[in-house]
Amino acid sequence: MTSEADDTIAAIASPMTPAPRGIVRLSGHDCIDVLCRMNVLDSNEASGRRPFRSSKTLALGDPLGAIEVDVMVWPTQRSYTGQPSAELHLIGSAPLLQSSLDAAIHAGARAARPGEFTMRSFLAGRLDLTQAEAVLGVIEAEDRGTLDQALSQLAGNLSRPLQAARSTLLDLLADVEAGLDFVDEDIEFISDEVLMQRLDELRSLLLQTRSQLSDRGGASPTIRVVLRGLPNAGKSRLLNVLSRTESAIVTDQAGTTRDLVTVESSWGGHSFQLIDTAGLETREKSDPEAPISQEAQLQAAEAARGADVHVWCIDATGEDSFASLKCPDAVLADAKRSAELICVATKRDLMPTEWNGDSMQADLALSSESGAGVDALIERLVEFAEQRDAGETGSVIGTAARCQDSLAAAIEHLAQAIQWTEQMAGHELVAAEMRLAVEAIGEVTGQVYTDDILDRVFGRFCIGK
Numbered sequence: 001m002t003s004e005a006d007d008t009i010a011a012i013a014s015p016m017t018p019a020p021r022g023i024v025r026l027s028g029h030d031c032i033d034v035l036c037r038m039n040v041l042d043s044n045e046a047s048g049r050r051p052f053r054s055s056k057t058l059a060l061g062d063p064l065g066a067i068e069v070d071v072m073v074w075p076t077q078r079s080y081t082g083q084p085s086a087e088l089h090l091i092g093s094a095p096l097l098q099s100s101l102d103a104a105i106h107a108g109a110r111a112a113r114p115g116e117f118t119m120r121s122f123l124a125g126r127l128d129l130t131q132a133e134a135v136l137g138v139i140e141a142e143d144r145g146t147l148d149q150a151l152s153q154l155a156g157n158l159s160r161p162l163q164a165a166r167s168t169l170l171d172l173l174a175d176v177e178a179g180l181d182f183v184d185e186d187i188e189f190i191s192d193e194v195l196m197q198r199l200d201e202l203r204s205l206l207l208q209t210r211s212q213l214s215d216r217g218g219a220s221p222t223i224r225v226v227l228r229g230l231p232n233a234g235k236s237r238l239l240n241v242l243s244r245t246e247s248a249i250v251t252d253q254a255g256t257t258r259d260l261v262t263v264e265s266s267w268g269g270h271s272f273q274l275i276d277t278a279g280l281e282t283r284e285k286s287d288p289e290a291p292i293s294q295e296a297q298l299q300a301a302e303a304a305r306g307a308d309v310h311v312w313c314i315d316a317t318g319e320d321s322f323a324s325l326k327c328p329d330a331v332l333a334d335a336k337r338s339a340e341l342i343c344v345a346t347k348r349d350l351m352p353t354e355w356n357g358d359s360m361q362a363d364l365a366l367s368s369e370s371g372a373g374v375d376a377l378i379e380r381l382v383e384f385a386e387q388r389d390a391g392e393t394g395s396v397i398g399t400a401a402r403c404q405d406s407l408a409a410a411i412e413h414l415a416q417a418i419q420w421t422e423q424m425a426g427h428e429l430v431a432a433e434m435r436l437a438v439e440a441i442g443e444v445t446g447q448v449y450t451d452d453i454l455d456r457v458f459g460r461f462c463i464g465k
Helices: 031-037 094-106 116-123 129-140 144-154 159-181 192-216 235-243 290-305 374-391 395-422 427-445 451-458
Strands: 009-012 019-027 052-059 066-074 085-092 223-229 261-267 270-276 309-315 340-346
Touching (some): 009 094, 031 066, 129 144, 129 159, 159 192, 159 427, 223 235, 223 290, 235 261, 235 270, 261 374, 270 374, 309 374, 340 374
Antiparallel strands (some): 052 066
């Protein structure tokens, strides 16, 4: 799919469905000339160097005639593709969009291939390879969680630490190779102890990055479910019922749970980690149990930050409701943006038969004593798991699959470099392993690539992106 990078390309960049607005996108060194030949720019506009927007008329011939279009022009390299670019905005009608594209091709552009606009952005250095893949992830995201992952990757949260690691490794390599040049003059640019320490730090960073990619790629599918709420809200008993164990201590005394209680369970083919936490409370500093309570609250908050699902429990026999929790920020302020909140009214067995929890604005009402409503909660958890799995099809998964081998190779080369240094086998061998590690990291971010890699990455895009 690699192409002639200087050609002016054109494509329909919006869905071919009826809409108030549709877009035809162009990019290439002759982009402005193509627009002039289409008679949507005049000679004065074509000579400008600043981006501009103008309302024009585009003649499409019989039977469509002339239509109104908004022309947006980026006449220099300061565009998404790093080339002169333009967009024609018009009514989102399939015949009009196709005819406008045909007019651009007739004026000298050629039809773009899948992913060619983003590939040009990559080749121009506007995006690295992981960010280019994240563009596809944003396009394909079907839920908030996968969109958050793709946007995070697009913002450089994956590539920045890898680029920093590669830069640090190049600096270390320069010191090692400089020492080789002055080996006969007893000049030491970096000691073996410092070199091993720095290489081990880089290796740890790559191991952490690889682990994160494994999580994104589905290698760690366990869903973390944290049970939260006020003291004596029925969290511990619910944990025992869900897990069919007696893992949590259950008493009528509030505040029994202090440490986190974690249990693994499986429903519907999905793995879940259930976490019981201390009840939400604040104590006066004069209270002798205040330090213990504070530590328990810190543990609960930490568990909540990493949870995928928050099951918030309130005692149905009390007077509280979930009204304030319907704004997720009330309990998810420090949680993952993709976290799910399920409000559960517990101790349903202690309420009248006709009671259904509507007054509490609960999502579910259940009884850990009788088991009523527990299956409904499990169904909600399984539904969440299936929705999450269905959304994990974007570019972030593609990045994980593509990068695993390269990161594994970089980690192995760094480990070998550390071993050669420790064994005093010679800095020539150390430098060789470091160079291989630099190349492997470069394969991830795109400093090192082949046509085959570009074909595999950008061939998954749709035309116009």
